[in-house]
Amino acid sequence: MMDDKVVIAKRVALELEDGTLVNLGIGLPTTVPKYLPAGIEVYFQSENGIIGMAANPEEGMENLALTDAGGGFVAAIPGACSLDSSLSFGLIRGGHLALTVLGGMQVDEQGLLANWMIPGKMVPGMGGAMDIVNGAKRVIVAMTHTAKGKSKILKKCTLPLTSARRVSLVVTDLAVIEPTDEGLVLREVAPGVTVEQVIAATEAKLIVPDVVPVMPISEEEVVAA
Amino acid sequence: MKKSISCADAVEMIPDGASIMLGGFMGVGSPHRLIDELVKQNKRDLTVYCNDAGRPGFGLAKLIATKQVKKLYATHIGLNPECQRQMVSGEMEVELIPQGTFAEQIRAGGYGLGGILTATGIGTVVEEGKQKVEVDGKAYLLEKPLRADFALIRAYRADYRGNLEYMLTARNFNQVMAMAADKVIAEPHIIVPVGVIPPDSVGTPFVCVHHIVERGQFFDYDGR
Numbered sequence: 001m002m003d004d005k006v007v008i009a010k011r012v013a014l015e016l017e018d019g020t021l022v023n024l025g026i027g028l029p030t031t032v033p034k035y036l037p038a039g040i041e042v043y044f045q046s047e048n049g050i051i052g053m054a055a056n057p058e059e060g061m062e063n064l065a066l067t068d069a070g071g072g073f074v075a076a077i078p079g080a081c082s083l084d085s086s087l088s089f090g091l092i093r094g095g096h097l098a099l100t101v102l103g104g105m106q107v108d109e110q111g112l113l114a115n116w117m118i119p120g121k122m123v124p125g126m127g128g129a130m131d132i133v134n135g136a137k138r139v140i141v142a143m144t145h146t147a148k149g150k151s152k153i154l155k156k157c158t159l160p161l162t163s164a165r166r167v168s169l170v171v172t173d174l175a176v177i178e179p180t181d182e183g184l185v186l187r188e189v190a191p192g193v194t195v196e197q198v199i200a201a202t203e204a205k206l207i208v209p210d211v212v213p214v215m216p217i218s219e220e221e222v223v224a225a
Numbered sequence: 226m227k228k229s230i231s232c233a234d235a236v237e238m239i240p241d242g243a244s245i246m247l248g249g250f251m252g253v254g255s256p257h258r259l260i261d262e263l264v265k266q267n268k269r270d271l272t273v274y275c276n277d278a279g280r281p282g283f284g285l286a287k288l289i290a291t292k293q294v295k296k297l298y299a300t301h302i303g304l305n306p307e308c309q310r311q312m313v314s315g316e317m318e319v320e321l322i323p324q325g326t327f328a329e330q331i332r333a334g335g336y337g338l339g340g341i342l343t344a345t346g347i348g349t350v351v352e353e354g355k356q357k358v359e360v361d362g363k364a365y366l367l368e369k370p371l372r373a374d375f376a377l378i379r380a381y382r383a384d385y386r387g388n389l390e391y392m393l394t395a396r397n398f399n400q401v402m403a404m405a406a407d408k409v410i411a412e413p414h415i416i417v418p419v420g421v422i423p424p425d426s427v428g429t430p431f432v433c434v435h436h437i438v439e440r441g442q443f444f445d446y447d448g449r
Contacts, residue, residue, distance in 0.1 A: 048251070048253070050394050063393065064253070065392040071251030076393075083396070084328075084398075084399075084400040089324065123321070128300070128323070130349065160349065160350050163348065164347050
């Protein structure tokens with residue numbers, strides 16, 4: 001059995017389109033590049049001010065002024081460019097960002113996302129999440145299907161919303177779900193998971209087509225970066 | 226030519242209760258020597274505009290730990306537990322703003338605009354109390370301009386005249402903030418003769434910069 005988070009990252013990786021600008025949220029989304037299909041080249045934006053962010057620099061080669069949105073050291077690809085915060089979010093709001101992949105706390109039947117605070121408990125601030133969910137051409141939520149045994153895909157979000165905009169796709173360790181005008185459509189199930197299991201783990205109503213394929217991901221370990 | 230100023234003299238100009246734009250993103254591109262000096266001189270009741278609260282012991286977190294900040298405008302404070310604690314206990318007032326909106330509010334403040342219209346925040350708690358404006362059938366929030374008494378800016382290089390050049394992700398909010406304050410104090414990594422920074426590489430033109438903090442003791446000080 002593959003690790004839940006590997007299933008999610010591998011499936012999300014199939015959504016990345018060659019030659020496009022992509023923004024990854026912190027946590028699980030940052031593992032997606034590991035599973036990019038061969039021949040696909042995308043450009044990663046980090047909203048703190050760079051297009052062309054690359055994975056960790058060699059130890060000892062870090063630049064104090066080359067970091068990701070969490071302040072961690074990163075490298076850059078040839079042709080990378082730096083941006084001030086205004087330009088960085090201009091790209092995001094202005095329709096120049098093809099895709100964002102970000103984590104979620106809850107998604108509801110309308111496809112609305114809550115991922116930035118738990119009132120009274122955790123108030124980290126929205127950072128760039130509201131602009132990114134509003135502005136990216138496609139928004140993919142990558143999250144575990146349940147938390148502590150409870151469904152994170154609800155009839156209605158109970159946490160404060162990140163945006164009034166419907167997200168494009170939800171990828172979990174159990175399923176791929178597409179929010180539509182009619183509701184949440186079950187598009188795929190994870191390897192070894194049945195449609196019934198997905199329905200049982202989902203509070204929201206799911207629209208189940210006649211055929212629900214298995215996620216087209218390989219169970220092989222990924223070795224190359 | 227612009228005379229350099231010592232870090233201590235620069236901070237002495239800042240009175241208790243002042244409002245300050247502070248460049249930096251998770252402490253990267255923050256004016257760390259000026260922050261240390263604000264702590265040393267114990268300037269109090271500050272209103273601070275900064276992307277984030279840093280992480281404990283680094284960046285703006287140093288000023289929060291000593292309770293020198295009365296009100297904070299920021300986009301993210303999640304990596305600073307003390308900041309969250311002071312917010313919840315009411316010791317410090319915190320206004321959380323979407324990051325893109327924050328950048329544009331500051332830009333509006335510095336560019337002489339009466340505010341900006343953005344769809345970010347529509348349908349969320351961010352829209353509470355704000356005016357909605359419809360343009361060609363689409364709803365936007367009117368977000369007002371932000372300005373402060375001082376902007377404390379971290380640059381890569383400054384020339385003797387005060388032109389500033391930034392480096393990679395240390396640029397972040399510094400560039401817009403350098404436009405949006407009455408007094409702009411730049412803390413460059415290095416100071417170079419006029420002409421060393423090519424005109425096309427100038428991120429902030431010298432006319433915006435009032436003071437350049439003189440060279441530091443350590444070539445590579447980043448607040449750690």
